[in-house]
Amino acid sequence: MTxxxxxxxxxxxxLGAVDWDRRxxxxxxxxxxxxxxxxxxxxxxxxxxxxxxxxxxxxxxxxEQLEGVESIDFVVAHHAxxxxxxxxxxxxxxxxxxxxxxxxxxxxxxxxxLGISPxxxxxxxxxxxxxxxxxxxxxxHTPWVHWPETMVTWLAxxxxxxxxxxFGSHIATNELYVTxxxxxxxxxxxxxxxxMMPFRNVIEKNIAKVKKLDIGLIAPSHGxxxxxxxxxxxxxxxxxxxxxxxxxxxxxxxxxxxTALLVNHLVAGLTDRGVRVEQFNLADTDIGKLAMxxxxxxxxxxxxxxxxxxxxxxxxxxxxxxNALRPKARFASIIGSYGWGTRVVEQLSSxxxxxxxxxxxxxxxxxxxxxxxxxxxxxxxxxxxxxxKEAGIL
Ligand code: FEO
Numbered sequence: 001m002t003x004x005x006x007x008x009x010x011x012x013x014x015l016g017a018v019d020w021d022r023r024x025x026x027x028x029x030x031x032x033x034x035x036x037x038x039x040x041x042x043x044x045x046x047x048x049x050x051x052x053x054x055x056x057x058x059x060x061x062x063x064e065q066l067e068g069v070e071s072i073d074f075v076v077a078h079h080a081x082x083x084x085x086x087x088x089x090x091x092x093x094x095x096x097x098x099x100x101x102x103x104x105x106x107x108x109x110x111x112x113x114l115g116i117s118p119x120x121x122x123x124x125x126x127x128x129x130x131x132x133x134x135x136x137x138x139x140x141h142t143p144w145v146h147w148p149e150t151m152v153t154w155l156a157x158x159x160x161x162x163x164x165x166x167f168g169s170h171i172a173t174n175e176l177y178v179t180x181x182x183x184x185x186x187x188x189x190x191x192x193x194x195x196m197m198p199f200r201n202v203i204e205k206n207i208a209k210v211k212k213l214d215i216g217l218i219a220p221s222h223g224x225x226x227x228x229x230x231x232x233x234x235x236x237x238x239x240x241x242x243x244x245x246x247x248x249x250x251x252x253x254x255x256x257x258x259t260a261l262l263v264n265h266l267v268a269g270l271t272d273r274g275v276r277v278e279q280f281n282l283a284d285t286d287i288g289k290l291a292m293x294x295x296x297x298x299x300x301x302x303x304x305x306x307x308x309x310x311x312x313x314x315x316x317x318x319x320x321x322x323n324a325l326r327p328k329a330r331f332a333s334i335i336g337s338y339g340w341g342t343r344v345v346e347q348l349s350s351x352x353x354x355x356x357x358x359x360x361x362x363x364x365x366x367x368x369x370x371x372x373x374x375x376x377x378x379x380x381x382x383x384x385x386x387x388x389k390e391a392g393i394l
Contacts (some may be wrong), residue, residue: 002064006176008217008225009158011043011135015050015065016221017058020172025083029194030288033187034172037083038221040162042155044132047073049101051153051162052221053087062087063094071095074122074130076137077102078164079150080109084221089114101130103141105149124151142166142206144199152210159216165195166206167232169223178224178231185235186292187223192239193291198326200240207236244298244328246393248275248384251290251318252303253282258337259305261369262377266301266335269381274394275299282314287321294327298393299384300357302348306338310347323352331387333380334362337369360384 006014016038022031037054039062050072054062066072072095077085080102088110092098099122102110107121124130126141138154145166153162169187178184196203211233218226218233226232248270254260267277278293294300300322304315311319332355334345345362360383365373388394 002061003174005041005065008040008160008176008219012155012158012160013041014176014219014225015039015041015062017054017061018172018174019055019058022172025170028287030286031170032286032288033170035170035222036172038219038223040219041069042132042135042137044135046131046133049074049076049132049137050091050098051076052078052084052164053091055083056086059087059090063090066091066094072098073132074098074137075100076139076153076162077106077110078152078162078221079147080106080113081147081165082113084164085110085114089116092116092120101137101139103139103149103151106151109147109149140209142209144196144202145206146195154213156213159214161210161213161215161218161229162221163210163218164221165191166220167218167226167236168220171223173224175224177227181231184223184232188232188235189239189295190288190292191222192236193295193325194288197239197291197295198324200328203236204240207233207240239295242328244330244391244393245296246274246276246388247278247293247297248299248301249278249280249290249293249297249329250301250303251280251282251285251315251322252335253305253312253314254303255305255307255312258365258368259303259335262335262337262363262365262373263303265369265374265377266381269378270384273381273385275381275385275388282312282318290318291321291325294322294325294329297327297329298388298391299331299333300327300329300355301333301335301380301384304334304336304344304348306336306342306344309341309343311344315348316351319348319351323354326354329355329357330391331360331384332357333360333384335364335377335380337365337367339367358387360387
């Protein structure tokens with residue numbers, strides 16, 4: 001049975017679908033807690049708007065919820081990614097008079113991805129309002145949360161900000177409002193890390209833009225509604241800030257135990273010096289957790305054994321991912337063991353051009369680490385702690 005439409009205020013309703021079973025997004029991003037695709041219905045005295053839709057896999061649920069809705073005048077498409085827009089063509093078929101409201105870039109992408117014809121659109125400039133009678137929808141362009149075309153909608157009469165991916169969290173829940181803040185904080189941070197971290201400078205501007213509004217509720221398109229908006233806004237402000245925290249992230253893998261010995265020695269040295277460590281064995285790690293750790297870390301040390309003169313493929317994958325996510329880390333290094341020869345430093349260094357980090361001299365050893373190798377690792381721990389002190393975070 002499909003969940004019914006749920007009332008938020010007198011004329012504003014939640015619709016959508018909770019995807020309890022989904023475990024992977026984009027064939028890449030782990031979803032340990034499932035997700036939800038939230039749409040919203042706003043009924044004005046003259047016109048009705050549907051805000052976003054649901055993933056195509058859940059089309060039936062949205063259309064069942066819309067069975068009693070006789071007319072829709074506008075479909076607000078905040079974002080062209082199909083988990084929100086994928087059902088819009090079906091909605092447009094049911095409501096032939098409905099127009100899609102999108103940014104100019106959104107229109108272009110919706111035409112490309114979904115084949116919606118150009119005459120179905122109303123393009124909105126930043127700040128434009130559209131009246132529903134006694135309610136007005138105002139649209140603010142907020143690029144890169146999560147694609148370049150994204151926008152949010154402000155409903156001043158009810159003080160609701162409809163934010164789509166912005167402030168969202170992948171959690172399957174039937175709670176309309178956030179209750180477990182700890183759980184939501186972690187899921188929202190994971191979400192930010194996986195898809196928004198590369199754009200944090202633009203997102204900082206978007207936060208400043210929406211902060212000017214007198215927000216009562218933030219209604220995202222994934223996860224529950226925030227009735228304490230400051231909670232998630234201040235979390236975002238922390239995540240986008242350019243100041244890292246006193247954390248060293250160590251993604252590593254080991255083949256015969258030697259790189260693990262180096263990593264363990266480094267962790268002990270960092271611990272003695274008061275540097276917090278987040279260690280991830282890439283043989284079996286949740287990439288989302290690694291991404292979350294990268295949100296705050298000041299230092300990244302990659303633990304890389306050599307395979308056929310280059311990095312272990314799982315390390316190369318992690319380096320590729322870290323480069324794409326553009327974390328704020330200021331320092332980086334590499335440690336690892338090799339069998340007979342290695343080009344791991346040259347290879348990994350060339351894979352992380354987006355990291356604007358100072359490279360602290362790597363420590364590589366041939367085979368089992370000897371005392372001199374462990375001393376070099378200890379010196380690396382000291383160098384990291386010194387850098388953190390100089391940066392004022394230790
Ligand atoms: Fe939830 Fe970028 O889509």
